[in-house]
Amino acid sequence: MKKKLSLPAIIIAGVFTLLIINKEVVSQTRANPYPKFQVTVYQADGLSVQPNVEVAIFDSNNNIIESGITGNDGKVVFSWTHAEGKYLLKAWYVSIPSHRMNGRTTFLYSGAATDVSITLGSTF
Numbered sequence: 001m002k003k004k005l006s007l008p009a010i011i012i013a014g015v016f017t018l019l020i021i022n023k024e025v026v027s028q029t030r031a032n033p034y035p036k037f038q039v040t041v042y043q044a045d046g047l048s049v050q051p052n053v054e055v056a057i058f059d060s061n062n063n064i065i066e067s068g069i070t071g072n073d074g075k076v077v078f079s080w081t082h083a084e085g086k087y088l089l090k091a092w093y094v095s096i097p098s099h100r101m102n103g104r105t106t107f108l109y110s111g112a113a114t115d116v117s118i119t120l121g122s123t124f
Contacts, residue, residue: 037080040117041070041091044101049074050093050120058088080114091118 041053055076057066065087068076093101101120 035080035114037066037078038075038115039070039077039089039091040075040115041093041103042074042117042119044120046119050101053091053093053120055089055091058090060086062088089116089118091120093120 039055039057041050041055042048043050049070051070051072051074053070053074055066055068055070056064057078059065059082065082066078068078070076091103103118103120
């Protein structure tokens with residue numbers, strides 16, 4: 001004899017499944033609701049990454065809105081909470097001040113996760 005599932009049992013199972021899926025989506029969103037913004041700094045050769053570089057991001061009023069120091073992988077990551085628009089990125093390597101290794105570039109943030117790179121040189 002086959003056992004049939006009743007309509008109420010199917011509805012309850014469906015609602016329960018949706019609640020579990022919704023809880024997972026909401027918890028992931030709350031964990032990091034902002035897009036990732038990653039800056040990679042390269043040495044003057046443009047190939048090797050540079051750790052221990054100070055990085056600062058400026059808004060259109062020349063205010064520092066984000067800053068950090070690159071890790072061993074030459075990267076610094078921010079949770080981006082700022083509006084879409086044009087920003088200025090400056091990076092400088094102060095461990096050997098006589099080298100004057102620094103760089104600057106502008107970038108346009110358009111609302112999604114962003115990876116920006118900069119190569120150190122001798123102009124600031």
